[in-house]
Amino acid sequence: MIEIKDLHKSYKMGSNSLHVLKGINFKVEEGELVAIMGSSGSGKSTLLNILGMLDGADSGEYTLDGVPIKNLSETKAAQYRNKFLGFIFQSFNLINYKSALENVALPLYYQKVPRKERQEKAMQYLEKVGLKPWAHHLPSELSGGQKQRVAIARAMAAEPKVLLADEPTGALDSKTSYEVMDLIQQINDEGNTILVVTHEEDIAHMCKRIVHLKDGVIVEDKKIEQVKAAQYV
Amino acid sequence: MFDRDVWQEIFNTIKTNKLRTFLTGFSVGWAIFILVMLLASVNGMQNGFLGQFNDDATNTIFIRPGTTSKAYGGFEAGRRIQLKNEDLEYVKQSFADDIEYLSARYYANVTARYKSETGSYNVQATHPDHQAIEKTLIMSGRYFNEADLINKAKVVVIGRKVAEDLFKKEDPLGKFVELNNLSFRVIGVFTDDGDDNAERGIYAPVSTYQRIYGNTNNINVIALTYNPTYDLAKALEFSGKLEDVMKRRHKIDPEDQAGLYVWNYAEAFDNISSFTAVLRGIGIGVGFLILVAGIVGIGNIMVFTIKERTKEIGVRKALGARPRQIINLVLLESIFITTLSGFIGLVFAWVILAAVGPMFQTPAFSNPSVNASTVITATIILIVAGVLAGLIPAMKAANVKPIVALSDK
Numbered sequence: 097m098i099e100i101k102d103l104h105k106s107y108k109m110g111s112n113s114l115h116v117l118k119g120i121n122f123k124v125e126e127g128e129l130v131a132i133m134g135s136s137g138s139g140k141s142t143l144l145n146i147l148g149m150l151d152g153a154d155s156g157e158y159t160l161d162g163v164p165i166k167n168l169s170e171t172k173a174a175q176y177r178n179k180f181l182g183f184i185f186q187s188f189n190l191i192n193y194k195s196a197l198e199n200v201a202l203p204l205y206y207q208k209v210p211r212k213e214r215q216e217k218a219m220q221y222l223e224k225v226g227l228k229p230w231a232h233h234l235p236s237e238l239s240g241g242q243k244q245r246v247a248i249a250r251a252m253a254a255e256p257k258v259l260l261a262d263e264p265t266g267a268l269d270s271k272t273s274y275e276v277m278d279l280i281q282q283i284n285d286e287g288n289t290i291l292v293v294t295h296e297e298d299i300a301h302m303c304k305r306i307v308h309l310k311d312g313v314i315v316e317d318k319k320i321e322q323v324k325a326a327q328y329v
Numbered sequence: 330m331f332d333r334d335v336w337q338e339i340f341n342t343i344k345t346n347k348l349r350t351f352l353t354g355f356s357v358g359w360a361i362f363i364l365v366m367l368l369a370s371v372n373g374m375q376n377g378f379l380g381q382f383n384d385d386a387t388n389t390i391f392i393r394p395g396t397t398s399k400a401y402g403g404f405e406a407g408r409r410i411q412l413k414n415e416d417l418e419y420v421k422q423s424f425a426d427d428i429e430y431l432s433a434r435y436y437a438n439v440t441a442r443y444k445s446e447t448g449s450y451n452v453q454a455t456h457p458d459h460q461a462i463e464k465t466l467i468m469s470g471r472y473f474n475e476a477d478l479i480n481k482a483k484v485v486v487i488g489r490k491v492a493e494d495l496f497k498k499e500d501p502l503g504k505f506v507e508l509n510n511l512s513f514r515v516i517g518v519f520t521d522d523g524d525d526n527a528e529r530g531i532y533a534p535v536s537t538y539q540r541i542y543g544n545t546n547n548i549n550v551i552a553l554t555y556n557p558t559y560d561l562a563k564a565l566e567f568s569g570k571l572e573d574v575m576k577r578r579h580k581i582d583p584e585d586q587a588g589l590y591v592w593n594y595a596e597a598f599d600n601i602s603s604f605t606a607v608l609r610g611i612g613i614g615v616g617f618l619i620l621v622a623g624i625v626g627i628g629n630i631m632v633f634t635i636k637e638r639t640k641e642i643g644v645r646k647a648l649g650a651r652p653r654q655i656i657n658l659v660l661l662e663s664i665f666i667t668t669l670s671g672f673i674g675l676v677f678a679w680v681i682l683a684a685v686g687p688m689f690q691t692p693a694f695s696n697p698s699v700n701a702s703t704v705i706t707a708t709i710i711l712i713v714a715g716v717l718a719g720l721i722p723a724m725k726a727a728n729v730k731p732i733v734a735l736s737d738k
């Protein structure tokens with residue numbers, strides 16, 4: 097599903113150049129649930145940005161579902177993001193004047209799905225994350241866990257190939273974190289490919305594979321025994 | 330572009346920044362208010378000018394003799410030119426197809442008397458066609474006709490004021506009035522929209538007066554109207570030809586401006602039109618300059634809004650919003666604010682003009698008003714202004730990197 101070959105990325109900091117990613121080789125199959133771990137400065141955010149087509153690599157190859165991702169225009173990148181990727185953010189990033197339903201429907205709006213159809217579809221996904229009764233509430237009327245579940249429904253609404261979650265539990269207490277991870281595991285069990293960036297060991301162990309980054313290279317890449325989040329809920 | 334989501338977003342930003350939107354919108358509304366007032370004033374001026382000419386036929390040409398200022402054709406400068414009946418005949422035959430109505434004017438000052446009332450008046454001795462040229466309105470009786478002209482009948486058509494002065498309450502029709510001790514029968518009374526002064530005049534057949542004044546065939550002015558289907562270019566061409574022919578006939582240097590005047594209303598109309606067009610241009614220019622302050626204001630508030638919403642725009646981009654869609658959203662919002670506040674200014678100006686405008690009825694300025702062209706002009710200016718105001722913020726918004734949505738740690 098995702099294939100990365102010898103990926104390099106450096107940032108110019110004045111006259112110095114900061115080499116952040118120093119040759120990443122990495123492959124994700126369909127249906128995997130991968131945790132990307134590493135301390136700050138290890139390059140995990142940069143890797144996620146490149147995977148999310150929010151940033152370009154200096155050199156190397158990136159193929160997503162057989163499509164080479166290279167030299168994209170803004171418009172093309174927007175199209176690919178919409179079609180291929182679903183984002184889940186640490187701080188949820190819901191649009192605060194739109195109801196839960198409208199937030200979930202937003203990616204469908206950018207796919208030019210007719211209003212009625214996208215409302216129906218958005219409602220299905222809200223139901224899936226157990227928030228149908230809250231469909232017409234504004235984000236400010238929801239708890240942190242509920243907000244993240246709306247965000248997950250939004251990420252899935254466009255039926256992307258890959259879900260990218262950047263510290264999805266970073267702003268949640270541990271109980272709510274496990275609830276969210278339980279949801280992510282369920283989605284994964286349905287066959288969706290999910291990448292989770294985290295620095296929390298327990299969250300990482302709820303995935304099926306852990307990739308450790310350090311100083312811009314992958315130091316460890318192992319399959320693990322998945323811990324089911326459901327038992328803590 | 331015009332779906333519910335876009336409007337929901339526009340209304341939301343306006344709602345959350347009510348005061349800010351109002352204050353910036355006010356500057357645009359104010360600018361449009363001034364612009365509309367300026368344009369209405371120009372309209373008022375135009376109405377005033379045109380009103381002055383309205384009582385005469387607008388396709389009129391006058392030929393007046395003068396005194397030559399250049400030696401020409403063996404004559405010295407300073408020769409007085411005198412028009413005669415033959416000139417009138419000559420014009421009639423030379424330009425039969427171009428001329429609608431044609432009349433001579435012969436001027437005389439008379440002392441008029443009826444019973445014990447006397448007064449001093451100007452007599453214009455003319456042909457019957459003159460009624461159509463001057464648009465003389467007959468209140469009672471009739472204008473003189475060809476038969477009166479041929480018979481050199483001693484008949485007059487008097488102005489309303491003359492009738493009031495001399496005849497008081499009596500009906501002047503059929504009565505005899507003495508002009509310089511010669512008796513004339515009053516056959517009609519006329520009125521004039523133009524001014525009271527015109528109603529202090531007397532019309533008589535030109536042939537009658539030429540006989541009274543020593544059997545002369547002199548005339549003072551040739552007045553005519555040309556074919557009303559002529560447009561401005563054709564009218565000016567015709568009056569030019571007329572001038573050339575008359576100057577040749579009287580042996581006046583074609584370059585001599587003083588020997589003969591051919592005065593064409595169309596030219597005056599053309600002058601007024603271009604004058605008011607220039608004024609209107611200046612009005613739009615000044616209005617637009619004032620509007621620039623409003624544009625900067627709106628642009629400013631939009632830049633602020635975009636800055637506040639950077640994160641949201643980043644999220645939208647991450648979810649697949651194209652740069653075009655973001656630009657459209659910002660531009661539409663900007664156009665919406667400018668157009669809405671502009672129209673409020675427009676309505677204010679319109680209400681004030683509707684209330685106050687009709688009070689202005691001076692010769693040079695009458696009934697300033699908002700017409701369709703003003704509204705269209707203002708609308709176009711507002712949309713242009715909205716686009717201008719939104720342009721920089723829209724570019725800024727389009728350049729927001731979706732990374733900002735992720736980098737929130």
